[in-house]
Amino acid sequence: MQLSTPATGERIAYGTDSLQFGVLRLPEGKGPFPVVVLIHGGCWLAQYNYSYMNHASAALTKAGFATWNMEFRRVGNPGGGWPGTFLDVAQGVDFVRELAKRYPVNAKEVVLMGHSAGGHLALWAASRKSLPRHSPLYTRNPLKSKGVVSLAGIPDLKAYALAPGSCNQAVPQLLAGMPDQVPDRYAQASTVGVLPMRLPVKLVQGVKDPIVPVSQAQTLAQHSSHRNYLVKTVLLPNAGHFDLVAPTSPVWPTIEQAVKDLLVNP
Template sequence: MAESFRTRSADPRTVLDRPAPPPDARVRYGPDPEQIADLRWPATATAAAPPRPLVVVVHGGFWRAEYDRRHTGPLAADLAERGYPVAQLEYRRTGQPGGGWPGTFDDVAAGVDAVPALADAAMPAGRMAPGPPILLGHSAGGHLALWYALAKPAGVRGVLALAPVVDLAQAYRLDLDGGAVAALLGGGPDEVPERYAQTDPARSAAPQVRTVILHGTLDRQVPVEMSRRYAAEARRTGAGLRMVELPDSEHFGLVDPESGVWSAVIAELHSMAG
């Protein structure tokens, strides 16, 4: 049975448009203008608060060009204030040259591969713990974080997936966000089955790294039933994946530091960071 507790909802208009302080630095992991990451680092670590692992934030927006990393600025700034070094990863999205299949996936793989070393070089000494990063992905970004962890488990410490799109074939059948999956992969599962086989988390065993899914029961963008089925199958196969349900919460509170949901996200992140 999934864990649950109550929280309050967030207004998506304020979450997506809320300003944030500028990042401390920006790094480039490829030549395309979208192949960048914004970095934020915490105050100097102390013996009482040693450096924490890098958190790579993979934003959502149904993989579409109109949604970029900027709406995760408040989230990233809050994490940095709590002692985490943070990288807000950008990637090419549908509606942009090179976005969709395979460019979106190529970018996420290249970015997560490269950004930890780039962040370590850019940050002041002692701000980041050694080792692989934690991936924190929301919605479509949760899908991409899980996809990366499935492909390269040695490259991540853990995955915190917030309302992730874990079943691309089902998302296609439900026509989430008006054809978002078809735009990403170039068709449905009957038209491009090999692409779904390579990119759909529901068609693979759960990642062999620590994985936690948080999902609101009132989510209208990504149905919570999708995560429930994925978590149930993971438990059936003996995977160590855990799901936390958030009653009375919708989709956007998970990336809003001012919502009641945020305390659940932080608790899971602290546990994962050790």
């Protein structure tokens, strides 16, 4: 039996921890609706949560997409960091299959959208099929997505960890070490060089972003230059870091179009 969901969204647990939940919003109509999974940023740290993505979630729902705005354990939460943050994201993304059993959503029409550190996690979630079985991050049968919209994402954790900046300093906290101390963890957590071929990816980046440099998107795009990669960098000249998740921002139509390109006009 499929249930209706209030326009404000319904909080649904995907695990047993208090932080393992998401907010599901459904557009008007019967469905089944394509799904945008939203993964928030905040430097992977506990002091930043899912709530700032609610406006983007509501705007995408108004545009006709079901949205699953996920929360997960982060650095500073019990069980967060390595490997808990990654395992929560994997579990939350895969939970879309369970949502499809109870709500009018299509688990075969899913786009992952993440902002900043969440952009990294969205790219990682779409790349985790390549993880070896012995990896602490390995999960069976990952949900297939139609693509990824990475908003100021951080795919190259090694380069980011070695650069100055307060958010940069969170990477060693996430992985419990610098690149030379835990190289295997950086290899398993970064997405440069392991992004699946033929997976449509939109790397949306504000040129005036003071937190995540354009080089992050450019590095991933350069490593994905083979003709079988479907990676596109979208540079927004006048945009900063948070413009990309603000529906009132002049660049929001570009963000919405990126989703439509993957779910409506593949």
